[in-house]
Each structure stands twice: as structure tokens, then as C-alpha cells.
Amino acid sequence: MPSIYTNDNEHALGNIPAFLFANKIFIPENLSIAKVLKKGARKSKIIQYPGVKEGVYLWPKGKIIQDRRRENFCDKKIYVRAEPTTAEYYSGKLNFLDDFLIMIKKKYSVTVLVRDKAQFIHYSQARFLGIDVPEKPLSFEDIAVGCELFIGAGGSMTREMAIMGIPTISVYQEALLDVDKFLITEKLLAHEPELTFSIFETFIESTSRREINATLIEKGKVAYELFKNHLLKQSRQ
Structure with missing residues (x-):
């Protein structure tokens, strides 16, 4: 087969x-x-x-989300995606953002997107009071539209936000993939494994008026058509 x-x-x-x-x-x-x-x-x-994997499935939503961000850019939040603790490929540090989160919650509206029950319990401790920790997953569209800056300790969701044109910082603790290095070269992603409050604020200021780059969304549609046509060709053989 x-x-x-x-x-x-x-x-x-x-x-x-x-x-x-x-x-x-x-x-x-x-x-x-x-x-x-x-x-x-x-x-x-x-x-x-062409482009990156995330563009293949996000291109139908891409322009809609980008237009909604342009129309309504107020009351934005900082979204933080916790590290992939149970992933086969991850052996990095755990809970390494704790002190940083406690610092930024004093000034910014912060939501931590946890991956499992253990992370939910951890970020529900009293010292994280003031940080929103949803127990159930939020919709991608709601996050993308309402996100001022995204901080990702993993891979795919970090790239998803980056290709949407959302200011994105990767704090990934392992070796970067070639696709991540590409996004950094394209200035769609920053990598700060030792993120500090000073670096964070400088990044927000430098990206606050940045134009949205839709190139990888457009490439995603081309890649989708390439996949589809090849699958149809295979099915006829």
C-alpha cells in the first residue's frame, strides 16, 4: 500500500x-x-x-485571524504555553518560568496554557494568584486574536502563533529544529531560553507596531494544495 x-x-x-x-x-x-x-x-x-507544517492546516484561518487582530487590538493578554513534560523528545527543565511569571503578573494580564493535570495543579498554587489557568483548552482563534505576546516552551503552538504574525518568544530548552531557526531568521520568532523581565519588556516595545507578515500563511495554502494533489494522485494508482 x-x-x-x-x-x-x-x-x-x-x-x-x-x-x-x-x-x-x-x-x-x-x-x-x-x-x-x-x-x-x-x-x-x-x-x-513551501513554508512550515503549521501553515498547511492554519491557512484557512490565517487571514480571518489577522484581520480580527487589526480591527480589535485592545485588552490583549500574555499567553504562556508550559513545557511538554511528557513528550518523548523533551528532557529540559521543568517549571523554569515560575519566577518570571510571578514577576510579570504584577503588570500584565497573563494566561498559562497547561498541558496536563499536574501543570494545572502546579499553577493553581497561591503564589500564582492573579494568573489565569484554564482547566480546559481554549480555542485557537480566541487565543490568537486576543494575544499581545506569546511565550512558548514547546514547539508546534509556538510556531502556530509565530506564523500568524503574533509577537512570539520561544523559551524552548532543547536544541532548536531547522524550522524554528528559519522563523528566527525571518524575524517571526525570538529564542530566549533564559528569558528575563527586561528582555520581555524590550521585546514587547519593539514589536508593538510591527506589521503582520502573512507570507507563511500564503505558503501554507500552496503546501496544502501540494499535499492534496499528491494524495489524490496516489489514490488513483
Whole structure:
């Protein structure tokens, strides 16, 4: 049976068997082909798509969200995505943002987006009083429209916010992916693993009047069509 494999994480252990058995391998244009070949992929199998993975599924929402942000930019919040404690790829520090969060909550409206019950219990402690900690997931649209600045300790959601044109800081504690380095080069993402209040405030000031960059949303639509057409072609074989 024909199979397609796609991943933007060059460090994922699952790449090795998948590269061997997939008929086609889709990778983002900014992921080094050399790294993929090193994990056992054949060059003839590789198809590079424009932009980043997150654009493939976010492009239908992208323009709507960006327009809503332009129309209503008041009462914005700081959203913080906690670290992926249970992920196979993560072995970084835990709860490393605690002191920073206690500091910024004195001046800003802060929402911490937790990943599990343990994180919810942790950020519900009295010392975090004043920080909003939703027990249930919020909608992506509500977060994206109402976000002044996003701080992400993980991967995908950080990139999702960055390609929407939302000022975004990654505090990821592990090695960055090629796709993250690309977003940094494009000035859509900053990486500050040792984030301080001073760096945070300087970043807010420098991005407060920044024009929204829709390039990766537009590339996402092109990538979506590439995936769709290839899948339709495979289904007819």
C-alpha cells in the first residue's frame, strides 16, 4: 500500500523506520535535506513543500485571524504555553518560568496554557494568584486574536502563533529544529531560553507596531494544495 510520511522534526526517532518504508517523504523547505538523508531517506522519495507544517492546516484561518487582530487590538493578554513534560523528545527543565511569571503578573494580564493535570495543579498554587489557568483548552482563534505576546516552551503552538504574525518568544530548552531557526531568521520568532523581565519588556516595545507578515500563511495554502494533489494522485494508482 502506498504511504506518505511527513515530519518537521529532524530529531524524532520515528523518522528512521518511516523514511525506510514510506513511498514519499514530505518535509518543509527549510529542513536540511542532508539531515533527512543521514537518517536513511532516499533523495528520490523527498518532496519539499513551501513554508512550515503549521501553515498547511492554519491557512484557512490565517487571514480571518489577522484581520480580527487589526480591527480589535485592545485588552490583549500574555499567553504562556508550559513545557511538554511528557513528550518523548523533551528532557529540559521543568517549571523554569515560575519566577518570571510571578514577576510579570504584577503588570500584565497573563494566561498559562497547561498541558496536563499536574501543570494545572502546579499553577493553581497561591503564589500564582492573579494568573489565569484554564482547566480546559481554549480555542485557537480566541487565543490568537486576543494575544499581545506569546511565550512558548514547546514547539508546534509556538510556531502556530509565530506564523500568524503574533509577537512570539520561544523559551524552548532543547536544541532548536531547522524550522524554528528559519522563523528566527525571518524575524517571526525570538529564542530566549533564559528569558528575563527586561528582555520581555524590550521585546514587547519593539514589536508593538510591527506589521503582520502573512507570507507563511500564503505558503501554507500552496503546501496544502501540494499535499492534496499528491494524495489524490496516489489514490488513483
